[in-house]
Amino acid sequence: MCGIVGYIGEQQASPIILEGLKKLEYRGYDSAGIASLDNGSSVIRRSQGKLVNLENILRDQPLTGKVGIGHTRWATHGKPSEINAHPHKAGSIIIVHNGIIENYLQLKDQLKQLGHTFKSETDTEVIAHLIEESLKTEADFEQAVRTSLLQLRGAYAVCILNDKEPGVLIAAKLGSPMVVGLGEKEFFVASDIPAILAYTREMVFMEDGEFVIFRSGTAVFSTIAGNSIDKKARHIDWSPMMAEKGGFRHFMLKEIHEQPRAVRDTIAGRLLELDGDVYLENLQFSDRQLAAVKRIIIIACGTSWHAALVGKFYIEGLCRIPVEVDIASEFRYRNPVVDENTLAIVISQSGETADTLAALREAKSRGALNIAICNVVDSSIARESSGVIYTHAGPEIGVASTKAFVTQLTALYLFTIRLGRANCTIDVLHGQRMIAALKKIPGLIEEALRLNDKVEKIAKKYMNARDFLYLGRGKNFPIALEGALKLKEISYIHAEGYPAGEMKHGPIALIDENVPVVVLVPKGNSYEKTISNMEEVITRGGRVIAVCSTGDEEVKKRAETTIEIPNLDEDLDPLLLSVPLQLLSYHISVLKGTDVDQPRNLAKSVTVE
Numbered sequence: 088m089c090g091i092v093g094y095i096g097e098q099q100a101s102p103i104i105l106e107g108l109k110k111l112e113y114r115g116y117d118s119a120g121i122a123s124l125d126n127g128s129s130v131i132r133r134s135q136g137k138l139v140n141l142e143n144i145l146r147d148q149p150l151t152g153k154v155g156i157g158h159t160r161w162a163t164h165g166k167p168s169e170i171n172a173h174p175h176k177a178g179s180i181i182i183v184h185n186g187i188i189e190n191y192l193q194l195k196d197q198l199k200q201l202g203h204t205f206k207s208e209t210d211t212e213v214i215a216h217l218i219e220e221s222l223k224t225e226a227d228f229e230q231a232v233r234t235s236l237l238q239l240r241g242a243y244a245v246c247i248l249n250d251k252e253p254g255v256l257i258a259a260k261l262g263s264p265m266v267v268g269l270g271e272k273e274f275f276v277a278s279d280i281p282a283i284l285a286y287t288r289e290m291v292f293m294e295d296g297e298f299v300i301f302r303s304g305t306a307v308f309s310t311i312a313g314n315s316i317d318k319k320a321r322h323i324d325w326s327p328m329m330a331e332k333g334g335f336r337h338f339m340l341k342e343i344h345e346q347p348r349a350v351r352d353t354i355a356g357r358l359l360e361l362d363g364d365v366y367l368e369n370l371q372f373s374d375r376q377l378a379a380v381k382r383i384i385i386i387a388c389g390t391s392w393h394a395a396l397v398g399k400f401y402i403e404g405l406c407r408i409p410v411e412v413d414i415a416s417e418f419r420y421r422n423p424v425v426d427e428n429t430l431a432i433v434i435s436q437s438g439e440t441a442d443t444l445a446a447l448r449e450a451k452s453r454g455a456l457n458i459a460i461c462n463v464v465d466s467s468i469a470r471e472s473s474g475v476i477y478t479h480a481g482p483e484i485g486v487a488s489t490k491a492f493v494t495q496l497t498a499l500y501l502f503t504i505r506l507g508r509a510n511c512t513i514d515v516l517h518g519q520r521m522i523a524a525l526k527k528i529p530g531l532i533e534e535a536l537r538l539n540d541k542v543e544k545i546a547k548k549y550m551n552a553r554d555f556l557y558l559g560r561g562k563n564f565p566i567a568l569e570g571a572l573k574l575k576e577i578s579y580i581h582a583e584g585y586p587a588g589e590m591k592h593g594p595i596a597l598i599d600e601n602v603p604v605v606v607l608v609p610k611g612n613s614y615e616k617t618i619s620n621m622e623e624v625i626t627r628g629g630r631v632i633a634v635c636s637t638g639d640e641e642v643k644k645r646a647e648t649t650i651e652i653p654n655l656d657e658d659l660d661p662l663l664l665s666v667p668l669q670l671l672s673y674h675i676s677v678l679k680g681t682d683v684d685q686p687r688n689l690a691k692s693v694t695v696e
C-alpha cells in the first residue's frame with residue numbers, strides 16, 4: 088500500500104505533489120520521491136525515510152516544471168532505501184506505482200535477456216523497462232504504455248511520464264485505488280481523495296482497467312485496451328478530516344473495511360495453484376531444511392499472540408509438527424527448551440515490539456531456525472530474522488489491530504501450505520483445495536462487512552453491560568480471546584475469552600442476565616459441543632449473542648441475538664468470525680464515546696519492556 092500523486096497544469100508541480108503526499112503518508116512512509124519534467128528533461132529527487140526527509144532535500148534543491156509525479160512508499164518488493172524509492176526511470180520513462188506486480192520476476196528475466204539492466208529490487212522498475220522496450224515497436228508513448236500494462240498481472244495504480252513528451256501525463260488503474268481531480272486548466276491524480284482535496288472537489292473515480300491521458304489541457308479516459316469510455320465527475324463535500332480517513336469516522340473502521348484488500352495483497356503473487364503450493368519470496372529455506380523441523384515455537388504479544396494460537400491449530404493439524412505458543416515477555420525468562428531442530432516463528436505487526444524482538448534474539452542465541460511474520464518491511468524483527476513472511480496489510484494506524492491480525496492469519500495459512508508441501512503432509516490436491524478456499528476469503532470478508540449496520544444495532548442493545556464473555560472452541564477459541572481484547576482495549580468494558588468447554592470449570596458462576604456472552608458457533612467439528620455450551624449459558628439466564636453460519640436455524644432458535652457469517656471452510660472461519668467481533672467493539676466504543684483510534688494508556692508499538 089503506497090500513495091501516488093500526479094499533477095499537470097499551469098502551476099509548479101512539485102509543491103502540489105509534496106502537499107498531496109503529506110496527506111497520503113498514512114499509506115506508507117519508508118521512502119518518498121518526486122519527479123518533475125521541465126523543458127523536456129526530468130529531474131528526480133528521492134529519499135529514504137519519512138516525507139520530511141524529501142521535503143528537506145527539496146528545500147535545498149527545488150524542482151521546477153508544471154508536470155510531475157510523486158510517491159510515498161510502503162515497501163513490498165525490495166527493502167526501504169533510496170534506490171528502491173519511486174519514481175523509477177528507464178530510458179525516458181518515469182513511473183510511480185502502487186500495487187504488486189505478480190509476474191514481475193518473469194518479465195524482468197525477459198527484459199534482462201533483451202539487454203535491460205535494473206537498478207532497484209522493485210517490481211515497479213520492470214514496468215518502466217517494459218514501456219521503454221515497447222516504445223521500440225509501438226507507434227507512440229500512449230500505445231507503448233497500453234501494450235505494456237496489458238502484460239502485467241497483479242495490481243497497480245500508475246502515473247507515467249516520458250522525457251520525450253513533456254506535455255503528457257498518463258495514469259491507469261487495476262486493483263489499486265485512483266482518483267482524478269479536475270481543476271481549472273489543471274488535473275490531479277492521487278491514490279486517495281485527501282491528497283487533492285485542497286485543490287479541487289470535482290473528482291472522477293477510476294475503475295479497474297481504466298486509463299487516462301492528460302495533454303493540451305484535456306483528460307481523455309478510455310479502457311487500458313483503448314476503448315473510449317464516458318466518465319462523470321462527482322462533487323466531494325467531505326471535510327479534510329473525513330477525507331483523511333477515507334470517509335470513515337475512524338481509522339479503525341477504515342482498516343476493518345480494508346481487510347478484503349489486505350488479504351488479497353497478502354496472497355498476491357504467492358499462490359502456485361497447479362502445484363498446490365505457495366511461494367514465499369523472503370523465505371528461502373529448502374524443502375529439506377523445512378522437512379527437518381521437528382518442533383515449532385510461535386512467539387508474540389497481544390493480538391499477534393492470538394494469531395499465533397490459531398497458527399498452532401493450522402500447523403499441528405495439517406503438518407503434524409508439535410507447536411508451542413509463547414507470550415514473548417514470558418518466553419525469555421523461562422529458560423525455554425530450544426535447539427537447532429526448533430523453528431521459532433515470531434509474529435509482530437510493527438516488527439518493533441521490544442519483548443518479541445528480545446524473544447527472537449533469545450531463540451537465535453539457542454540455535455533455532457527462525458522466521459518472522461511482520462507487517463512493517465525492514466523493521467527490526469524483519470531484519471534480524473533469517474526469513475520473513477510480510478503481511479501486506481499496509482500501515483495500521485488505529486491502535487486496535489484489525490487488518491494486521493487477519494493478514495497474520497493469512498500468512499500463517501500460507502506458511503502451513505508451504506511447510507506441509509515440504510514435509511509431505513499436504514499433497515498437491517490438498518494444497519490446491521486450501522488455495523482455492525483462501526482465494527474466496529476476500530470476497531467473503533466483503534460479505535461479512537455488510538453486517539456493519541446490524542452489528543451497530545446489536546452494539547446499542549448491549550453497550551451498557553459491565554462485563555462480556557466470549558466463548559469459542561478449537562481454532563475459534565483464540566478468536567474469542569481476540570474479540571474480548573478488542574472490546575477491552577477500546578471500550579474499556581471488562582471482557583474475557585474462554586474455551587467454551589472450560590466454562591463449567593469456573594466462569595459459569597459469572598453468568599446472569601447482565602452478562603452478554605458472545606458464542607462463536609459456526610458449523611464444523613465442534614459445532615454440537617458448542618451448542619451444548621451455549622445451552623448451559625442460556626439455562627442460567629445468560630444473554631447469548633451467537634456468531635453462527637448463515638441460515639443456522641438451530642442457533643437462531645436458541646440465542647437472544649445472532650450474527651450470521653458466510654460458511655466456507657472450517658480452517659478459515661477465524662478470519663470471517665473476526666470481522667463482526669471487530670465491528671461490535673468498534674460500535675460499542677463509538678457509542679460510549681471513548682477514543683477509538685487512540686485508547687487510553689495504549690501505544691501502537693510497544694518498544695519498551
Ligand code: M6R
Nearest residue numbers: 389390391435436437440487488
Ligand atoms: O506490533 P505487534 O504485533 O508486535 O504488537 C503486539 C501488541 O502490542 C498488539 O497486538 C496489541 O495487543 C494491539 N493493541 C491489539 O489490538
